[in-house]
Amino acid sequence: MTDPSDNPQIRAILAEQDAFRAAPPSLIPRMARSVSRPVGFLTNRLIPAEMVEAALLSADWAAGASIRKAAITHDFADLTACEEAAADIRRWALGYAVTGGGAAGAFGLLGLAVDVPATITLALRTVRLTGLCYGFGADSRAEKVFILDVLGLAGANSRDERQQAIARLAREQADMAPDTWTKIVRLSGQSAGSLAATRRVAATLGVNLSTRKMAQLAPVIGAAVGASVNAAFQNDVAAAARFAYRNRWLAENEALIDGEILSGDPV
Secondary structure (H helix, E strand, C coil), X not given: CCCHHHCHHHXXXXXXXXXXXXXXXXXXXXXXXXXXXXXXXXXXXXXXXXXXXXXXXXXXHHHHHCCCHHHCCCXXXXXXXXXXXXXXXXXXXXHHHHHHHHHHXXXXXXXXXXXXXXXXXXXXXXXXXXXXXXXXXXXXXXXXXXXXXXXXXXXXXXXXXXXXXHXXXXXXXHHCCHHHCCCCCCCCCCCCCCHHHHHHHHHHHHHHXXXXXXXXXCCCCHHHHHHHHHHHHHXXXXXXXXXXXXXXXXXXXXXXXXXXXXXXXXX
């Protein structure tokens, strides 16, 4: 019997996971909050939580219904293949984010009405597809809440929020029955998950997206800024999804949680 953490690839991934846990929130929202602090009253109302909640309730159906799971055909036990597939999803999401953010930014405040739901739909699709890359896609209430909380981690506005989101995902993972993790099923239909989770994520994302998009309202440069902030947000989403689903893959395939062997002898 060998310790899976003796594998160089596993060791490197565990180090990346630890680095993600220790990292502060994304630089762009931190910078945006600093720049926009004098008009904080506006950023708090620019994208209210109610707007994000409505977008979440409708966007998850569109995100799930547009996924063709048949296109993901690699061996889910092959970590290298899972990592490569997740990297492809990240590149795809960034490409769409740049295009959509640039177009919406050109229309300033009016563009937000289209940009916010489109941004959330793309983010949910990125999380779902990343989960499928690692072999996870059960159409259960627990899975839907997990997806929402991955989005909450991506949108964390402070170190405390980030650590709370990581701890919440760890608890949810521990509560999931292992034999349901790898059921790849049709991902469509209304899947709001938990109302409490939806509202929690909506409040977090309302602040995060508002601070990011303040500069998008500037004339002339709005399109360029819109493309940049959308790409940065989707990159945060892809990174959070990879972190969360990697953790589940390591527990399912290597009996590792946070670098520690679960119980018994390693396989």
